[in-house]
Amino acid sequence: MNRPLIGVTMAIDVPECRMRVMNHYATALERAGADCVYLPLATPALCASMVPRLDGLILSGGGDIPEHMLHEPLHPASKPIPRERWDSECRWLNTALAREIPVLGVCLGMQILCVAAGGTILQDIPSQRPGALAHRSDREDLLHPVHIDKGSRLAHFARTEEALVTSSHHQAVINVPSPYGVTARTPDGIIEGIEREGNAFVVGAQWHPERNPGQPDWLLLGFTAACAAR
Numbered sequence: 001m002n003r004p005l006i007g008v009t010m011a012i013d014v015p016e017c018r019m020r021v022m023n024h025y026a027t028a029l030e031r032a033g034a035d036c037v038y039l040p041l042a043t044p045a046l047c048a049s050m051v052p053r054l055d056g057l058i059l060s061g062g063g064d065i066p067e068h069m070l071h072e073p074l075h076p077a078s079k080p081i082p083r084e085r086w087d088s089e090c091r092w093l094n095t096a097l098a099r100e101i102p103v104l105g106v107c108l109g110m111q112i113l114c115v116a117a118g119g120t121i122l123q124d125i126p127s128q129r130p131g132a133l134a135h136r137s138d139r140e141d142l143l144h145p146v147h148i149d150k151g152s153r154l155a156h157f158a159r160t161e162e163a164l165v166t167s168s169h170h171q172a173v174i175n176v177p178s179p180y181g182v183t184a185r186t187p188d189g190i191i192e193g194i195e196r197e198g199n200a201f202v203v204g205a206q207w208h209p210e211r212n213p214g215q216p217d218w219l220l221l222g223f224t225a226a227c228a229a230r
Contacts, residue, residue: 002228003033003034003035003228004033004034004035004055004056004224004227004228004230005034005035005036005037005053005054005055005056006029006034006035006036006037006054006055006056006057006058006223006224006227007036007037007038007039007050007051007054007056007057007058007092008021008025008026008029008036008037008038008039008057008058008060009021009038009039009057009058009059009060009088009089009092009109010038010039010040010060011060011062011063011081011085012041012081012082012084012085012088014082014084017041017084019038019040019041021038021060022210024208024210024211025038025058025060025210026038027215028209028210028211028212028215028216028217028220029210029220029224031215031216031220032215032216032217032220032221032223032224033216033221033224033228034055034056034220034224034227034228037054039092041084041085041088042087042088042089042091042092042095043091044091047091047092047095048095051092051095051096051099051101052099054096054101055101055102055227055228055230056101056102056103056104056201056223056224056226056227056230057092057093057096057101057102057103057104058103058104058105058106058109058223059089059092059093059103059104059105059106059108059109059110059112059113060106060107060108060109061106061107061108061109061168061169061208062081062085062107062108063079063080063081063108064078064079064080064081064108064123064170064171065078065080065081065086065108065111065112065115065121065123065171066080066081066082066083066086067080068083068086069086069115070120070121070123071120072123074123075123075124075127075128077123077124077126077127077170078123078124078171081108086112089109089112090112090116093112093113093116097200097202100200101230102200102201102202102223102226102227102230103201103202103203104201104203104204104205104219104223105194105203105204105205106205106207106208106209106210107168107169107205107206107207107208108169109204110173110193110194110204110205110206111171111172111173111204111206113180113194113196113202113204114173114176114177114180114194114204115173117177117178117179117180118177119173119174119175119176119177119180120173120174120175121171121172121173121174122171122172122173122174123171124170124171125169125170125171125172125190126170129188129190131188132188132189132190133186133187133188135167135168135169135170135172135186135190136167136168136169136170137168141166141167141168141208141211142166142167142168143164143165143166143167144164144165144167144186145162145163145164145165145186145187146162146163146164146165146184146185146186146192146193146207147161147162147184147185147186147187148160148161148162148163148183148184148193149161149182149183149184152183152184152193152195153183153195153201153203153222154183154184154193154195154203154205154219155183156222157218157219157221157222158218158219159218163218165192165205165207165208165209165212166207166208166209166211166212166213167206167207167208168207168208168211169206169207172190172191172206173191173194173206174191176191176194178197179196179197179198180194180195180196180197180202180204181194181195181197182194183195183203184205184206190206191206192205192206192207193205193206201223201226201227203219203223205219
């Protein structure tokens with residue numbers, strides 16, 4: 001199998017306009033059989049030139065959904081990403097969707113898939129869903145179970161309907177718009193996986209497969225295979 005080239009978006013610090021990303025993505029993708037290239041802030045010209053060279057796109061994790069996309073007051077616990085990153089993520093995403101390039105949204109990336117299509121966000125699980133299980137820790141990533149819908153892409157790759165995943169988030173999607181459907185939840189009902197209808201691979205995972213201590217991760221292996229099969 002040829003090694004696919006997968007683009008991974010990066011976070012941005014303003015006003016310095018400094019790009020950054022954890023190297024977990026590159027090392028995890030290498031173990032899954034893919035090569036990784038980190039993507040800067042998108043421009044129309046850059047997307048038109050770069051996306052046709054990619055076999056897949058990962059919208060990476062990071063901060064929270066920006067206030068202008070919430071349609072409600074910003075929660076005190078929210079730490080929104082800059083408008084520049086939101087615009088860039090959407091530009092990379094829309095260009096990849098137009099070319100039917102496989103897309104994986106990780107944590108914030110899954111939320112971007114949902115919100116960009118018209119969905120909505122729960123801004124803070126601990127304060128807005130009392131009694132929910134812990135979805136992140138200040139000390140390290142948590143492992144928690146997810147139930148995966150039978151017949152979904154996630155279930156095909158996991159080869160099980162129950163999996164332990166590496167979690168680090170406090171926001172979650174609550175209304176998932178068409179053409180996406182919910183394919184995974186935690187026992188407390190929080191949405192953890194979404195998939196786009198149709199033949200193209202467009203999957204969102206609220207957890208962090210790139211931080212799975214048992215690499216190569218099953219989801220990244222499945223994503224890499226989908227990218228290689230283009």
